[in-house]
Amino acid sequence: MGNGAKAAQKRERNAAKAGGTAKSQTKTNQAAMNIICLTCRQTFLLTTRAPALEEHAQNKHGKSMAECFPGAK
Numbered sequence: 001m002g003n004g005a006k007a008a009q010k011r012e013r014n015a016a017k018a019g020g021t022a023k024s025q026t027k028t029n030q031a032a033m034n035i036i037c038l039t040c041r042q043t044f045l046l047t048t049r050a051p052a053l054e055e056h057a058q059n060k061h062g063k064s065m066a067e068c069f070p071g072a073k
Contacts, residue, residue: 037061037068 033043035053039061044053050065050072057068065072 035069035072038070039063039068 029045032046034046035044035048036042037044037056037060039057042056044056053069053072054065057063057065061068
């Protein structure tokens with residue numbers, strides 16, 4: 001058995017140990033997009049903080065955060 005066969009066997013063993021494949025968070029992230037700007041309907045993650053929402057409202061629309069995001073704190 002040459003070194004190439006050893007390497008192939010080791011790759012197979014490591015792949016078996018690693019378990020499943022990598023999981024994507026795309027669906028989870030889409031579900032968490034529940035802050036919506038009422039002016040342009042852009043969605044933001046639930047974890048988006050008030051300064052970022054205020055910046056969006058001022059820069060994109062020239063409005064206050066309360067006008068674009070009435071439910072946000």
